Amino acid sequence: MQELDLVIRGGTVVTAADTARADVGIRDGKIVVVGLDLPQGKREIDATGLKVMPGGIDSHVHLAQPAFGGPAMADGFESGTRSAIAGGNTTVVPFALQARGASLRQSVQDYHKEAEGQSYCDYGFHLILTDPTPAVLGQELPALVAAGYTSLKVFMTYEDMVLNDRELLEVFDAAGELGALVMVHCEGYDAIRFMTEKLEKAGKVAPYYHAVSRPQSVEREAAHRAISHAELTGVPIMIVHVSGREAMEQIRWAQNRGLKIMGETCTQYISLTADDLKGLNMDDTGSKYVCSPPPRDTESWDAIWNGIKTGVFQTFSSDHCPFFFEGEMGKQNPKARTSFKWVPNGIPGVAVRMPVLWSEGVAKGRITENQFVALSSTNHARIYGLTNKGSIAPGFDADIVLWNPERKITITQSMMHHGADYTPWEGFEVTGWPQTTILRGEVVMQDGEILGRKEGGKFLPRTLSPLAGRGSGAAMD
Ligand code: URP
Ligand code: ZN
């Protein structure tokens, strides 16, 4: 056998399928052999006592997204992907957001400029469609899907992004034709506006009322509507960032009816609650936790775990969407202090996703380590067409996290390596922590130290999702 560049020796290999004591041999950035008693490599890593797992793939992160007049994001590609590798990830899939009236193709080019030479890990792009004109759906989208941007997100809320039902149907239909996968943000725009105006009139403007303005019924209604549109058009969809029982049960109901509806949930929905948004006044810390959908309650955590264990959810993501807390551009900016309505939505979490899922899931006996790998890596690769990613087997990219399952850590901001000035998980205790992150055979993070280069990540054009594409829609005769 030709000499191996790197041998990871003595660890326990964990994939989505199984677990085995085995060594991993790597050459030219690829896994070439998984077996016992491998020959000496040019370089060796002793993984005794560690789990050798596929590097995390976080298919829902926001980096360098423009502010539309609001505060700028706290992470561009450099700090966001640095934080990703600190947390055991080797691939992220951020969004290329089309501003209304702008060309989708131009938006993608703009994001490439942000990412080029600035990424510590590999990356692809989902598209965000805010203006699905006939030209966008008929010309730009087909070209972009063919070029490897094989998934797109649409929003059922947010002033600058919401699509009406007709537009949703047009997008689903076009995506179905092209075989692109549609991700849907399910919260009802009118219901949120109605609640927001009522709350503001009553003087209820503190960050906590963000959660009150968009209760689970608002998410459930939108999820049901999206599912109905998916059924009508015969197009599979992924309902993203599901926060609790109500939307989860909609997805389960659809799946039981044989519809191809997939579900994603996130770290905040098993570890934060709406109480975290409570503060005595507008200067308090509640805005640190403002994201959409909002974190709910511990009963919702149980429902989310039920959905994870029973396969309602295929992916577990961070929805990393970082803003500063302090300062004129932070979540506490002067306008945001007048109403929760102006607090930028989103929280930083790409670095804590894997540790919190392991700790709350595997360490507490809720899921197996194989389910952990599926939820944090393999399913993201399969669903979003990331070939050669998400497993430990010959031919796959040598994207690996060496995981210490016993390590107890109290999370602090200094471990996050992100651009934001806080972490919502400050003080949160976890068991299980990424010790080493390896990107295509190179150690990029070791014991919290970033060793990779910001030019080290590469763009990943993606294949069509095997789970997307049109099935049979409503009868036409
Ligand atoms: O609050 C959130 N989640 N902001 C990010 C944008 C989104 O809806 O995913
Ligand atoms: Zn969303």
Ligand code: ZN
């Ligand atoms: Zn998001």
